[in-house]
Amino acid sequence: MNQEPVPIERLNFFLEKLELDDRAQERLAPWRQIFLEHSEEFGREFCGYFLGIARTKQIIEQGEYLPNLEKVLGSWFHALFKEEFSAGFLNYLWNSGVRHVRLNLDQRFVNLGYAMARQFCHRLVSQEIPVEEQEAVIEVVDRMLDFCVLVATDSFITTTFRCDRRMIEGIAHQVRNPITIIGGSIRRLQKKTEPGSPAYIAYEMVLKENERLERMMGDISMYTGLFQEEPLAKVCDLGEFLALAHRWVVQRGLMEDMAWQPELAPGYDKVYCDPQDLEAMLCYLLENAAEAADQQDPLLEVATGPDPDGHRVKLTIRNNGNTPEPMHMDDILSPFHSSKPMGTGLGLPIVFLAARRNLGRLSLDPRPGGGAVCRLSLPAPPVE
Numbered sequence: 107m108n109q110e111p112v113p114i115e116r117l118n119f120f121l122e123k124l125e126l127d128d129r130a131q132e133r134l135a136p137w138r139q140i141f142l143e144h145s146e147e148f149g150r151e152f153c154g155y156f157l158g159i160a161r162t163k164q165i166i167e168q169g170e171y172l173p174n175l176e177k178v179l180g181s182w183f184h185a186l187f188k189e190e191f192s193a194g195f196l197n198y199l200w201n202s203g204v205r206h207v208r209l210n211l212d213q214r215f216v217n218l219g220y221a222m223a224r225q226f227c228h229r230l231v232s233q234e235i236p237v238e239e240q241e242a243v244i245e246v247v248d249r250m251l252d253f254c255v256l257v258a259t260d261s262f263i264t265t266t267f268r269c270d271r272r273m274i275e276g277i278a279h280q281v282r283n284p285i286t287i288i289g290g291s292i293r294r295l296q297k298k299t300e301p302g303s304p305a306y307i308a309y310e311m312v313l314k315e316n317e318r319l320e321r322m323m324g325d326i327s328m329y330t331g332l333f334q335e336e337p338l339a340k341v342c343d344l345g346e347f348l349a350l351a352h353r354w355v356v357q358r359g360l361m362e363d364m365a366w367q368p369e370l371a372p373g374y375d376k377v378y379c380d381p382q383d384l385e386a387m388l389c390y391l392l393e394n395a396a397e398a399a400d401q402q403d404p405l406l407e408v409a410t411g412p413d414p415d416g417h418r419v420k421l422t423i424r425n426n427g428n429t430p431e432p433m434h435m436d437d438i439l440s441p442f443h444s445s446k447p448m449g450t451g452l453g454l455p456i457v458f459l460a461a462r463r464n465l466g467r468l469s470l471d472p473r474p475g476g477g478a479v480c481r482l483s484l485p486a487p488p489v490e
């Protein structure tokens with residue numbers, strides 16, 4: 107398992123927000139030695155505690171981690187009070203989260219460990235520190251442990267998600283090659299058959315399914331890509347992005363003969379959103395609306411306007427044709443649910459996910475007279 111770089115900047119941000127600065131360290135300084143002297147005791151108590159829980163006992167005993175685990179936890183406790191959150195300590199803390207994921211240790215047990223550590227520290231404070239100083243020391247120690255819980259949780263989420271993402275990306279990558287080979291071979295075979303013959307039609311069907319698979323792989327990459335980095339919001343011009351999305355949909359053989367006249371209301375033509383996410387949302391929304399529209403007499407209207415909550419811009423896309431049933435909304439937004447024979451089932455889930463990570467909202471309702479009304483609300487640009 108390759109390792110994700112430790113997000114030192116983010117960890118320093120947590121430190122700053124918890125005000126674990128020089129002042130906090132100074133407040134702790136006179137009492138530091140008391141904690142350091144109890145490191146080994148902490149290691150022993152910690153292991154005793156978790157040997158009392160069936161699942162963690164199994165992990166500890168099967169891996170033959172005793173007595174090393176006592177030392178590991180004792181060293182962690184020592185470093186917590188010795189190292190003042192140096193870069194080395196942050197790395198070490200982060201990597202303990204990675205180690206726990208590899209051990210298949212449920213994060214709730216780790217959190218329980220931190221609750222136990224907190225009780226241990228509070229007990230030390232009440233036994234060893236003068237009463238008038240106790241509150242101030244406990245206040246700093248609590249923030250230190252809160253920080254460790256944050257780092258451990260962050261590390262756990264990042265590492266577990268990274269495993270899932272690697273798996274999905276690996277599958278998509280492995281499937282892409284056979285798809286290309288199958289497509290090429292079938293095309294060659296098809297050329298040897300008479301257009302309109304049963305064999306030609308059968309090859310045509312295989313090619314279409316193959317294309318669907320190819321699109322699905324592209325959509326899967328887009329879907330997993332949405333988890334990779336934090337969205338970076340910028341002021342985006344909706345007119346420009348809609349034009350881009352329109353070109354993309356036309357390239358996919360849709361909307362060629364449809365009227366295209368987006369109506370951008372004055373003052374509602376910009377949003378505050380990650381540009382890549384916005385492009386993906388508009389491409390998939392237009393593609394979806396165009397595919398579902400009545401193929402004989404297609405209608406696709408796009409307009410912007412205010413959102414009732416006042417801080418967002420609402421983009422409305424209306425089409426005719428198939429009407430989604432309200433009770434199917436959850437299905438429509440779940441991956442791989444598609445009512446269209448050639449759909450990948452990822453278009454709307456991608457939009458939904460991208461909207462959510464940009465603090466937007468997505469809804470889909472039946473349009474009176476047939477078709478659907480899709481509303482995407484995104485944050486308005488900040489007022490200068």
Ligand code: HEM
Pocket residue numbers: 156162163165166169171174175178179182198199201202205206209211215216217218219220223
């Ligand atoms: C306060 C919560 C916890 C902290 C601060 C903590 C800290 C650590 C650290 C610093 C390491 C060493 C990482 C490395 O050097 O790669 C580690 C490893 C380990 N932890 Fe935890 N841990 C916690 C909770 C738990 C719990 C609840 C268990 C329960 C079984 C556990 C089991 C282990 C095991 C088995 C190892 C590997 C030890 C070895 O390789 O010898 N930890 N932990």
